[in-house]
Amino acid sequence: MSQPLINKFVVVGIGLIGGSLATGLKQRGACAEVIGVARKPETCxxxxxxxxxxxxxxxxxxxxxxxxxxxxxxxxxxxxxxxxVLQEIKECISSEVTITDGASVKGSVLRAAEQVFGEVPPQLVLGHPIAGSEKSGVTAANPNLYENHRVILTPASTTDAYHLGLTTDMWNAVGAEVLTMSVEEHDEVLGATSHLPHVIAYSLVDTLAQDIHNPNIFRYAAGGFRDFTRIASSDPVMWHDIMRANKTAILQSMDLFIDNLSRLRAGIEQEDSDYLLKVFSRAKEARDEFTLMLAQRQAPSSKD
Amino acid sequence: MSQPLINKFVVVGIGLIGGSLATGLKQRGACAEVIGVARKPETCxxxxxxxxxxxxxxxxxxxxxxxxxxxxxxxxxxxxxxxxVLQEIKECISSEVTITDGASVKGSVLRAAEQVFGEVPPQLVLGHPIAGSEKSGVTAANPNLYENHRVILTPASTTDAYHLGLTTDMWNAVGAEVLTMSVEEHDEVLGATSHLPHVIAYSLVDTLAQDIHNPNIFRYAAGGFRDFTRIASSDPVMWHDIMRANKTAILQSMDLFIDNLSRLRAGIEQEDSDYLLKVFSRAKEARDEFTLMLAQRQAPSSKD
Structure with a gap:
């Protein structure tokens, strides 16, 4: 029998992201044992x-x-x-053990690592799987969550090649494609393509629920609205933390969006047909290109 | 053999909405013949x-x-x-024939009818099926598009009961549920739950494509983003028309949304954790209630 890729896989925080990686590795025989760490005994x-x-x-x-x-x-x-968690790792874990994470913002984790260790230790590989669900918690763990999804690793100059290699192999083992980029680029790209859409979805649902005083608003909302607001169902604490951790990039993206929306508002008010058609057409083109790109990237059988 | 519900069904504009109703009625034997009218000979x-x-x-x-x-x-x-089209109907169609429509805004059609006929004629039943797709045109026609979807009719005081009844039966025949409300309420509810989300989705995609100068923005966008921007792929001319036709309600909804988003922006900037958690939690609650409501409304086998 061949040796599994990982001997002991320890997941600290057994929710959707960690639980899915744990079951994914275990089901594929990529680790010998999975050990969970959770603050609440009932989660354990x-x-x-x-x-x-x-x-x-x-x-x-x-x-x-x-x-x-x-x-x-x-x-x-x-x-x-x-x-x-990094503080605890510094105090009790051997420097031979590979440490990696799945946090949605990398700049704040980098600063935390520098604060705790002085610099990013060779054993620590910062990463972020671009996958999620509106469900959260251990009950949402799904061994196939990462199939055909991307994982971004943001290694520091001090990161050791062995630990980077093992982390890459680990993600490949559950079907993910691994890319690397800088912490700054990661936080800018994710701020625009993930954090901004979430802020907007939360604000839209809140506007309909709080500001528009028509009790029928949700009753008559169409199915398309469901797609749109699916992501406003994600875990509130996780999103609170992301807003604080990636504040600068998120505020920048929000300002660009609010500017764009205000220009569109002016176009609607002034009945500027040329402007409206231009915006709607180029958004459709960009979106169509994006869909084509996703289709080319993913296996036909995959779900997203 | 029993008589079909409708003898001749004439669809003026053979796109997604009209083509889907035509094939849906025909497949279910609810009309004897389907006749199409389109401006372009190649569409015919x-x-x-x-x-x-x-x-x-x-x-x-x-x-x-x-x-x-x-x-x-x-x-x-x-x-x-x-x-x-109403002008042409006035000139050449018998007042015995039932006339109905599928336009997304009802106030502008009401004003058009009053302008053409003096008042809403007894034969005219204004309506709006709450169904759609990011696809458009005759190639997108789908006989099951309206299954388990809602159709809102906005009859005027002058609308004749026979024509209202036949229009209701027609929508029921393709599996839709028919509701009635006033033109004003329709335009307010749709402005908030459909037109506002579309404006936002178009503006978000446009912001990412135009305003954020990172060529990797779309390359790294996650799958959830696809759901979010699906509706920014709808027909630009249709949405241009909706923006002009329902301008007042859309601007009102946009203002409420921009206010809400600006408050959220301030909460992020000031790192106001209580405020952020409150907004995210109540949006999740509202969205969860909405999902539950949709689930109760629809048959288990239906797609949206």
Whole structure:
């Protein structure tokens, strides 16, 4: 029997992101054992009962002494909680163990690592899987979540090639494609393509629920509206943390969007047909190109 | 053999909305014959070749003399083109024939009818099917488009019960649920739940394509973004017309949204955690309620 890629896989924070990676690795035989760490004892019990992890603890320190080279610790707690996990890792985990994370903002994790360790330690590989769901928590864990999705790694100059390689192989093992870019580019691109759309969706649903005082608003809302607001159902704490962690890039994107929307508002008010047709046509073209690109990228059988 | 509900069904404008109703009625045996009217001869040829209509003409006047009670003319041209069709109907169609439409804005059609006829004639039933697709044109015609969808009729005090009844039965025949409301309420509700989301989606895609100068923006955009911008792919001319026809309600909704988004922007800038969590949580609650409502409304096998 061949050796699995990873010996012990430790997931800190057993929610959608961490639980899905854990079950994905386990089902594909890519790790020998999955160990969960969650703050709440009931999450530990549920994760074991559901088979998402083999055993679970409420503190990383309880498993720290048994970890060595070939083991991976994956941090998948809300973005602003990463600092305290890094502190714990510094105190109790061997520098041979590969550490990686799945936080949606990389700049804040980089600053946390620099604050805790002085610089990014060789064992730490910052990363972000571009996958998600409106569902959250351990019950949402899905072993196929990362199939045909992209994972962005943002290695520092101090990151060791062994740990970067193992992290890359780990993501490939669950069907993901791995790309690397700088922390700055990651946060700018994600601010525009993920964080901005979420802010807008939350604000739209809130506007309809709070500001438009027609009790029939939701009753008559069409199916297309459902697609649009699906992402306003994601975990509020996760999104709160992202807004704080990627504040600068998000505010920049919001300002560009509010400017664009205000120009469109003026075009509607002034009945400027040329302007309206121009905006609607080029948005359709951009969107059609994007759809084509996604279709070329993904296997025909994949779901998104 | 029982008599079909409608004898001759005439569809003026053979695109997604009209073509889908035509094939839907025909497949279910709810009309004896489907006649198409399209401005372009090539659309007429294609509609016949695809079996969407039995025969087709480039002008309504060519079929006018053969229409009588039991026949239905369905107007499904872009909103701002309805006036010229109503003018043609006044000139050549018998007052016994049922006339109805599918335009997304009802106030502008009401004003057009009053302008052409003096008041809404008894034979005219204004309506709007809450269904659509990012696809458009005769090639997008889908006989099941209206299954489990809602259709809003906005009858005037002058609308005749026979014509209202036949229009209701027609929509029920293709699987739709019919509701009635006032023209004003329709335009307010649709302005908020359909037109506003479309404006926002168009503006978001345009912001990413035009204003953010990173060539990788679309390359790294995640799958969730696809759902979000699906509706920015709809027909630009149709949406141009809607912006002009429902200008007042759309501007009102946009102002409420821009206010809400600006408050959220301030919350992010000031790192106001309480405010951010409050907005994200109540949006999630509203969205979850909406999803539950849709699930209860629709048959388990239906698609949206």
């Amino acid at each position: 019990v549920e994760a074991v009962e559901r088979g998402v992890v083999d055993r679970a603890y409420t503190s990383l320190s309880e498993v720290a002494s048994e970890l060595r080279q070939g083991d991976v610790v994956f941090i998948s707690v809300p973005t602003l909680s990463v600092t305290s | 040829v294609e509609a016949v070749e695809r079996g969407v209509v039995d025969r087709a003409y480039t002008s309504l006047s060519e079929v006018a003399s053969e229409l009588r009670q039991g026949d239905v003319v369905f107007i499904s041209v872009p909103t701002l083109s309805v006036t010229s």
